[in-house]
Amino acid sequence: xxxxxxxxxxxxxxxxxxxxxxxxxxxxxxxxxxxxxxxxxxxxxxxxxxxxxxxxxxxxxxxxxxxxxxxxxxxxxxxxxxxxxxxxxxxxxxxxxxxxxxxxxxxxxxxxxxxxxxxxxxxxxxxxxxxxxxxxxxxxxxxxxxxxxxxxxxxxxxxxxxxxxxxxxxxxxxxxxxxxxxxxxxxxxxxxxxxxxxxxxxxxxxxxxxxxxxxxxxxxxxxxxxxxxxxxxxxxxxxxxxxxxxxxxxxxxxxxxxxxxxxxxxxxxxxxxxxxxxxxxxxxxxxxxxxxxxxxxxxxxxxxxxxxxxxxxxxxxxxxxxxxxxxxxxxxxxxxxxxxxxxxxxxxxxxxxxxxxxxxxxxxxxxxxxxxxxxxxxxxxxxxxxxxxxxxxxxxxxxxxxxxxxxxxxxxxxxxxxxxxxxxxxxxxxxxxxxxxxxxxxxxxxxxxxxxxxxxxxxxxxxxxxxxxxxxxxxxxxxxxxxxxxxxxxxxxxxxxxxxxxxxxxxxxxxxxxxxxxxxxxxxxxxxxxxxxxxxxxxxxxxxxxxxxxxxxxxxxxxxxxxx
Numbered sequence: 250x251x252x253x254x255x256x257x258x259x260x261x262x263x264x265x266x267x268x269x270x271x272x273x274x275x276x277x278x279x280x281x282x283x284x285x286x287x288x289x290x291x292x293x294x295x296x297x298x299x300x301x302x303x304x305x306x307x308x309x310x311x312x313x314x315x316x317x318x319x320x321x322x323x324x325x326x327x328x329x330x331x332x333x334x335x336x337x338x339x340x341x342x343x344x345x346x347x348x349x350x351x352x353x354x355x356x357x358x359x360x361x362x363x364x365x366x367x368x369x370x371x372x373x374x375x376x377x378x379x380x381x382x383x384x385x386x387x388x389x390x391x392x393x394x395x396x397x398x399x400x401x402x403x404x405x406x407x408x409x410x411x412x413x414x415x416x417x418x419x420x421x422x423x424x425x426x427x428x429x430x431x432x433x434x435x436x437x438x439x440x441x442x443x444x445x446x447x448x449x450x451x452x453x454x455x456x457x458x459x460x461x462x463x464x465x466x467x468x469x470x471x472x473x474x475x476x477x478x479x480x481x482x483x484x485x486x487x488x489x490x491x492x493x494x495x496x497x498x499x500x501x502x503x504x505x506x507x508x509x510x511x512x513x514x515x516x517x518x519x520x521x522x523x524x525x526x527x528x529x530x531x532x533x534x535x536x537x538x539x540x541x542x543x544x545x546x547x548x549x550x551x552x553x554x555x556x557x558x559x560x561x562x563x564x565x566x567x568x569x570x571x572x573x574x575x576x577x578x579x580x581x582x583x584x585x586x587x588x589x590x591x592x593x594x595x596x597x598x599x600x601x602x603x604x605x606x607x608x609x610x611x612x613x614x615x616x617x618x619x620x621x622x623x624x625x626x627x628x629x630x631x632x633x634x635x636x637x638x639x640x641x642x643x644x645x646x647x648x649x650x651x652x653x654x655x656x657x658x659x660x661x662x663x664x665x666x667x668x669x670x671x672x673x674x675x676x677x678x679x680x681x682x683x684x685x686x687x688x689x690x691x692x693x694x695x696x697x698x699x700x701x702x703x704x705x706x707x708x709x710x711x712x713x714x715x716x717x718x719x720x721x722x723x724x725x726x727x728x729x730x731x732x733x734x735x736x737x738x739x740x741x742x743x744x745x746x747x748x749x750x751x752x753x754x755x756x757x758x759x760x761x762x763x764x765x766x767x768x769x770x771x772x773x774x775x776x777x778x779x780x781x782x783x784x785x786x787x788x789x790x791x792x793x794x795x796x797x798x799x800x801x802x803x804x805x806x807x808x809x810x811x812x813x
Contacts, residue, residue: 309640399423469564469591471598475557486537486551486559487579487596493534493795499705499754507755508798509768509778510812515556517809520548524805527571527747528791531578535794537595538801539581540809541569547583549595552793552801552811562593564600571614575622582625584612590627592639604637606630613655618681619664626667628655634669636682648684650677656699656745661707661724668710670698676712678728688728699745704771705754717742719759719769738776739767747789753797760787766802766812782810 304311304320352360364370364384372384400422404415433441478485521542531537536553547562547569565585573582580601584590590612592602604627606612611630618624623639626648634655636646653672660667666687668678674697678688698712698720709731710722719736723729739746739761748759756777757769764783769776783804793799796813803809 469600471563471593472561473559473598474561475559485596486549489534490536490553493536496533497795499752502705502753502795502797503755505753505797507751507753509756510798510800512813513810514799514813515811517550517556517558519807520803520809521546521807523568524785524788524807525803525809526569526788528789528801528803528809529572529574529581530791530794530801532574532576533578533794535796537578538791538809538811539572539574539595540803541572541583542807543568543805545569545585545587547572547581547593550809556811560598562598562600564591564593565589570611573614573616573625575617576619577622580622582615582617584615584627586611588612590615590637602639602642604642611654614658616658616660616667619660626658628658628669630654632671634658634679646682646684648679650684650686651675656697657701659701659703659710661703661710663707668701670701670712672697672699676722690722690728690730700747702748702750702757705750705752711736711748711750711757713741713746713748713759715742719748719757734774736767736769736774738779739765744786744788746787747791749790749792749800751792751797751800752794755797756792758790758792758800760790760802760804762786764804764806766790766800782812783808 304315304324360370370384401416401420403417403420405413406415408414475486480488520540521544523543525540525542527541529539530552531539536551537559538550538552539547540550541547545563545565545567549559549562551557551559562583565583565587567586569583569585571584574595575581579595581593581595582590583593588606588609588611590604590606591600592604593600604612606627606629608631612627613630614628616626618626624645625637625639627635627637629635632649632651632653632655634648634651635644636648637643638645648669651669651671651673652675655669655671657670658667659669660681664681666678666680668676670676674691674695676690676698677686678690679685680687696715698714700713702711703709703724704711708724710724712720712722714720717737717740721731721734723731736757736759739759740763741759741761744762746760746762748757750757750771755771757771759767760782761767764781764785764787765779766782766787767776767779782802783806785804785806787802787804789803791801793801799811799813801809801811
């Protein structure tokens with residue numbers, strides 16, 4: 250402290266005034282710099298690293314509860330010095346000004362009533378929340394202008410009806426038509442009824458309007474064939490039997506033995522008059538069997554105990570070409586020649602949504618995306634593969650590189666990829682969500698492959714070639730054909746006979762044009778057995794997903810058979 254006082258007191262004595270002036274002259278001047286913002290600071294999803302605090306543009310789902318301010322804030326906009334959006338409550342921010350672009354509901358209703366009653370209202374483009382200019386309407390635009398119209402006389406209190414009836418405070422305005430009955434006169438109505446009786450189609454088509462319960466004259470409904478939809482415990486036919494509730498991996502199933510079916514368990518005669526087009530087992534459990542036919546209906550059967558017909562789904566005006574269960578089995582898709590793909594509830598039979606192919610083309614095949622039941626792909630006859638989002642009810646992606654109608658769609662590689670086959674005699678591999686072909690399989694010696702089955706190990710794809718062969722392709726990155734492994738002997742040229750694998754992957758089955766069912770050993774390619782199953786072509790075979798010795802077959806003779 251003494252040294253500090255000595256320095257303070259002796260500084261003026263030791264230094265001369267000239268030296269002090271020299272030091273002050275050499276000191277650098279202080280220059281004040283000001284920052285000018287020519288544009289306001291912009292914040293939002295694209296400008297912030299904390300994307301969790303914003304809703305992404307086009308986002309349809311949120312994983313956590315958000316505040317009202319976060320849900321209503323814009324994607325981008327001017328922010329204040331603290332990074333908060335300049336809102337209605339804080340219009341004059343430090344970095345910009347926000348104008349009101351929305352009118353409060355209460356203010357809007359108030360101004361609407363004032364405009365209807367008095368013909369004038371505040372101009373919302375000036376100041377919708379306060380005082381400003383007014384807009385004026387004519388009597389024609391507002392319905393009436395009370396200042397220019399004269400009220401009717403109240404009438405006589407003693408008269409209840411007639412020309413001079415008492416109206417009281419309910420009296421309207423002169424020349425007003427509100428409350429009066431409008432429409433054709435009795436003479437005009439009688440003339441219209443006479444014309445309608447002579448020619449019922451004179452006023453136009455009798456077809457029911459689209460968007461209701463009818464499409465092209467076909468009502469969307471379902472018929473339950475049992476005595477009661479619920480059992481004593483309140484369960485429907487969707488209840489999974491106890492032995493099928495536990496999930497079983499392919500490794501467990503591969504250790505089980507396979508047996509070639511030897512006897513007929515159940516035959517559903519005349520399941521679909523005109524022929525059956527496809528059959529599908531309920532995913533995972535397999536206790537239900539879904540079928541589609543040329544009669545435009547879809548049916549579901551009990552494949553576990555009673556083997557009874559449970560429900561019929563009616564909603565297509567033409568033959569149903571393909572059906573597909575969702576990953577959980579609670580819904581399914583049906584694709585028909587009437588240009589519609591429809592989404593059905595498996596349990597209630599209600600048609601949830603319909604998806605139409607533009608240009609009246611045919612949806613040949615539809616497949617759910619295994620990782621998301623709200624998305625599915627449709628292969629169409631106009632060479633396109635379209636990706637539908639059920640929640641938005643719109644097409645969100647198109648895969649358009651084939652040269653002819655699409656025949657099949659098969660997901661593999663943990664649903665990251667799928668392969669499509671077409672009448673252009675080629676096979677194309679796609680990355681899901683990316684409309685660019687990553688592998689083209691085409692050769693001058695190739696034939697069209699109308700149907701494809703995936704091996705339970707997910708390592709191989711088997712396609713029904715139109716030259717009476719079953720060809721095999723690997724699902725590795727090279728997607729090469731295994732020319733050493735092919736299955737022959739059956740006659741399938743000209744028919745899309747769908748092949749199927751046993752759940753342990755040891756037996757491969759396929760139908761043929763002569764109504765036979767062929768069984769091959771997957772390892773040795775040897776024909777294990779064949780038998781006459783139907784009178785006409787066996788169009789589809791489906792193995793039970795849990796039982797290694799049960800297979801269902803269907804044919805164009807209208808029958809479905811269950812073998813064990």
